[in-house]
Amino acid sequence: MSQPRNSYAVGTGLFIVLGFAALAYLATQTTSVANVHQGASYTVDAHFANIGQLKERAPVKIAGVRIGQVQSITLEPGREVADVKLAIDTHYDKIPQDSVASIYTSGLLGDQYIGIRYGSSKKTVADGGTLVLTQPAQQLEEMLGKFFGAGGVADNLGGTYTVKANFTNVGALSVGAPVKMAGVPIGSVQSVIADPVKLDAEVTLAIDKRYNAIPDDSAAAVFTSGLIGTQYVAIQPGGSPDALKDGDEMVLTQSAMQLEDLIGKFLVNGSSGDKKDAGNGKPSESPAPAGKH
Amino acid sequence: MTEPVRATSDDSTLVRVRGLTTVLNGKTIFDRLDMDIPRGKITAIMGPSGTGKTTLLKHMTGQMRADAGEILVNGKNVPDMSREALYKMREGIGYLFQNSALLTDFDVFENVAFPLRQHTKLPEVLIRNLVLLKLQAVGLRGAARLLPNELSGGMARRVALARAIVFDPMLIMYDEPFVGLDPVALNQVLKLIRTLNQTLGITSVLVAHELDAIKQVADHVFLIANGKVVAQGDPKTIANDGSAWTRQFFGGEADGPVPFQYPAGDYAQALGFGGAAK
Amino acid sequence: MNPRAPQGNNVVTQSLAQIGNCGLFLLTLLAAIPRSFRYVRETIRQLWFVGAMSLTIIMVCGLFVGMVLMLQLYHVLSIFGGTSASGMVVALSVYRELGPVVTALLFAGRAGTSITAEIGLMRATDQIDAMEMMAVDPIAYVATPRFLAGLIAMPLLCCVFCAMAIFGGHLIGVSWLGIDNGTFWSNMTAVVEVHTDIVNGVLFKSLAFGAVVSLIAVYQGFTTPPTSEGVAYATTRTVVASSIAILALDFVLTAFLM
Numbered sequence: 001m002s003q004p005r006n007s008y009a010v011g012t013g014l015f016i017v018l019g020f021a022a023l024a025y026l027a028t029q030t031t032s033v034a035n036v037h038q039g040a041s042y043t044v045d046a047h048f049a050n051i052g053q054l055k056e057r058a059p060v061k062i063a064g065v066r067i068g069q070v071q072s073i074t075l076e077p078g079r080e081v082a083d084v085k086l087a088i089d090t091h092y093d094k095i096p097q098d099s100v101a102s103i104y105t106s107g108l109l110g111d112q113y114i115g116i117r118y119g120s121s122k123k124t125v126a127d128g129g130t131l132v133l134t135q136p137a138q139q140l141e142e143m144l145g146k147f148f149g150a151g152g153v154a155d156n157l158g159g160t161y162t163v164k165a166n167f168t169n170v171g172a173l174s175v176g177a178p179v180k181m182a183g184v185p186i187g188s189v190q191s192v193i194a195d196p197v198k199l200d201a202e203v204t205l206a207i208d209k210r211y212n213a214i215p216d217d218s219a220a221a222v223f224t225s226g227l228i229g230t231q232y233v234a235i236q237p238g239g240s241p242d243a244l245k246d247g248d249e250m251v252l253t254q255s256a257m258q259l260e261d262l263i264g265k266f267l268v269n270g271s272s273g274d275k276k277d278a279g280n281g282k283p284s285e286s287p288a289p290a291g292k293h
Numbered sequence: 294m295t296e297p298v299r300a301t302s303d304d305s306t307l308v309r310v311r312g313l314t315t316v317l318n319g320k321t322i323f324d325r326l327d328m329d330i331p332r333g334k335i336t337a338i339m340g341p342s343g344t345g346k347t348t349l350l351k352h353m354t355g356q357m358r359a360d361a362g363e364i365l366v367n368g369k370n371v372p373d374m375s376r377e378a379l380y381k382m383r384e385g386i387g388y389l390f391q392n393s394a395l396l397t398d399f400d401v402f403e404n405v406a407f408p409l410r411q412h413t414k415l416p417e418v419l420i421r422n423l424v425l426l427k428l429q430a431v432g433l434r435g436a437a438r439l440l441p442n443e444l445s446g447g448m449a450r451r452v453a454l455a456r457a458i459v460f461d462p463m464l465i466m467y468d469e470p471f472v473g474l475d476p477v478a479l480n481q482v483l484k485l486i487r488t489l490n491q492t493l494g495i496t497s498v499l500v501a502h503e504l505d506a507i508k509q510v511a512d513h514v515f516l517i518a519n520g521k522v523v524a525q526g527d528p529k530t531i532a533n534d535g536s537a538w539t540r541q542f543f544g545g546e547a548d549g550p551v552p553f554q555y556p557a558g559d560y561a562q563a564l565g566f567g568g569a570a571k
Numbered sequence: 572m573n574p575r576a577p578q579g580n581n582v583v584t585q586s587l588a589q590i591g592n593c594g595l596f597l598l599t600l601l602a603a604i605p606r607s608f609r610y611v612r613e614t615i616r617q618l619w620f621v622g623a624m625s626l627t628i629i630m631v632c633g634l635f636v637g638m639v640l641m642l643q644l645y646h647v648l649s650i651f652g653g654t655s656a657s658g659m660v661v662a663l664s665v666y667r668e669l670g671p672v673v674t675a676l677l678f679a680g681r682a683g684t685s686i687t688a689e690i691g692l693m694r695a696t697d698q699i700d701a702m703e704m705m706a707v708d709p710i711a712y713v714a715t716p717r718f719l720a721g722l723i724a725m726p727l728l729c730c731v732f733c734a735m736a737i738f739g740g741h742l743i744g745v746s747w748l749g750i751d752n753g754t755f756w757s758n759m760t761a762v763v764e765v766h767t768d769i770v771n772g773v774l775f776k777s778l779a780f781g782a783v784v785s786l787i788a789v790y791q792g793f794t795t796p797p798t799s800e801g802v803a804y805a806t807t808r809t810v811v812a813s814s815i816a817i818l819a820l821d822f823v824l825t826a827f828l829m
Contacts, residue, residue: 392697395701397696
């Protein structure tokens with residue numbers, strides 16, 4: 001009687017201890033608690049013109065090493081400036097006053113954090129001090145714009161000539177999107193308008209004059225850079241001896257693939273879909289398949 | 294434990310039932326039933342199956358509420374009792390269930406010790422001695438460490454009996470104590486019932502149909518049918534009182550006041566021979 | 572026969588009556604908690620049966636859930652070049668949904684059915700009536716300890732399940748698929764929050780599921796017709812009703828908490 005009763009109690013006690021051990025493990029080893037430094041810290045102000053997606057408790061790093069976290073984010077009264085208070089571990093009290101605080105993103109889709117690059121000043125920031133030099137968050141849109149936008153190569157060049165191309169579907173192609181040949185930008189999209197008679201999209205491409213030997217039977221296709229990138233017009237050179245001239249129209253076009261279709265094909269077909277994609281990637285020799293959407 | 298209950302005992306009747314009426318699922322089980330169970334005697338309640346003998350016991354212990362009527366146990370009306378009062382009363386009543394109802398989680402010893410552990414804070418040594426005393430009384434001291442599923446039906450019933458008497462109750466109710474017992478076990482149980490009554494003066498109420506067994510132990514017999522007491526008295530005289538009820542019950546005739554047929558519509562009509570049925 | 576049996580004539584009224592009776596039964600259970608304090612030993616014993624005895628199945632299933640989740644995520648995320656996030660996704664999906672839900676479903680199958688069958692058999696063999704006759708309140712002695720044991724055991728089991736799932740994910744992700752160990756943990760710790768994921772996800776949900784499963788199990792055991800057929804049906808009903816209740820409650824809790 002008392003023997004089995006006690007063994008139940010012991011076993012149950014073990015079970016409870018195991019449960020709480022698991023809870024402690026989950027709570028301390030796999031959560032952001034693991035990142036919170038318990039030690040003493042001092043507070044430094046930094047003003048940012050734009051904090052992007054920065055959140056409270058986001059890490060503060062030097063050379064990629066975590067030295068503290070964002071304590072609070074408030075809007076400076078009356079100014080379009082965000083006042084960010086950083087709680088920095090007292091171990092790291094030798095930060096020069098002219099250090100630059102920037103808001104970075106960990107990876108393309110990751111959370112944002114504050115990175116501090118050391119300045120050269122002999123003076124260090126003390127508790128309650130301010131980091132004057134800051135660099136605001138880079139907006140993804142601006143970055144992408146810089147990367148893909150018309151501002152790239154085409155902007156720096158002298159004159160352009162325009163060519164028209166008709167697509168049954170331009171997808172999300174917008175004005176300013178790059179025109180590429182062999183992956184290199186050679187111009188940009190000048191206008192995208194719907195043709196009232198043919199009922200398709202008439203796209204005007206502004207192409208750098210340097211590239212004036214493009215065969216007039218070249219194909220224009222609307223491609224997407226990467227899975228989540230912007231769309232652009234790719235020109236695949238044909239074999240005709242005559243070159244495109246200003247005001248010409250490109251006859252061979254391939255419309256935009258819808259992302260949904262792409263993902264659908266990709267996920268459903270798996271690896272066997274690769275072959276089909278490769279086939280579609282080649283320019284169609286007639287506009288007819290392009291119109292299937 | 295049972296002292297306050299015993300204190301008022303100068304009446305010769307321990308359980309007095311008056312005007313008991315019960316309707317279950319539209320069927321009348323008891324129809325203004327009256328019954329007096331004498332103190333210190335062995336009383337048998339007999340009757341055809343389905344007349345509600347077990348239900349009557351459950352009314353007496355407050356496990357089931359009747360629709361009307363009084364049940365005075367030791368002068369207190371059971372239907373009026375609060376839950377606490379009921380529990381208090383039940384501590385003075387032992388109840389032997391038809392299928393023993395031993396707790397399957399515990400061994401024999403713990404089953405008998407269960408009421409003691411629940412209601413007292415006796416030291417372990419005393420509990421042990423009390424339990425072994427009761428087990429010795431039913432002849433199963435050696436089986437103290439067996440589990441209920443290792444016991445035969447007769448042994449289980451004796452263990453249940455030991456559990457029922459562990460508090461030295463004033464009243465023991467036996468629900469079908471003889472069912473499914475071999476002659477040896479039957480005689481053992483009969484002897485126990487008699488011994489408990491004679492040596493401890495425990496009032497016993499037993500529900501059974503085994504006429505021979507009842508003739509051996511019972512001092513008083515009630516025959517219940519159709520919700521009423523149809524005959525009562527000494528077991529030897531009642532069998533010969535000549536009424537239709539006792540003739541059928543004790544004589545074992547198939548048909549009589551207790552109908553062989555369960556109430557039904559016209560037989561011919563049910564078979565399709567009646568004029569109304571096409 | 573059974574006073575609690577629903578008297579409706581269609582499925583909707585019957586289900587509503589069941590839910591109503593179940594709610595009333597919960598009140599009875601809660602009211603009996605003070606009286607069941609004297610049966611603490613019984614609660615501990617039940618904690619052993621429903622909690623500790625379920626540990627093996629919970630641990631094995633947790634391990635495999637973590638392993639298969641990691642395997643699936645790795646192959647999907649490798650399309651996007653995001654395999655380093657798979658540890659994080661394993662942790663989040665286990666803490667918020669899979670941990671509490673799968674643990675509760677396993678708990679209903681392992682402990683819920685045994686509670687129902689045990690109580691149903693106790694009724695069928697008059698043990699409940701015998702307790703009544705021994706002046707022991709069967710609600711306080713049988714029902715409430717099992718209910719409380721389920722309530723206590725579920726969050727603990729869920730924590731063990733989650734820990735095993737993380738371990739399984741780590742095993743597959745780091746040891747087999749070659750995700751960097753540091754990346755695995757840092758991505759996880761960067762995203763998992765104590766409040767939203769551990770407290771609201773693991774603990775609160777599993778507590779709610781534990782209450783629902785043990786309530787249904789005890790209720791079915793107590794209200795089943797005391798025959799062997801009734802007990803068989805009652806265990807089936809425990810699993811069916813628990814599973815529906817768990818998933819429906821999961822939706823409601825997720826909608827309100829997250």
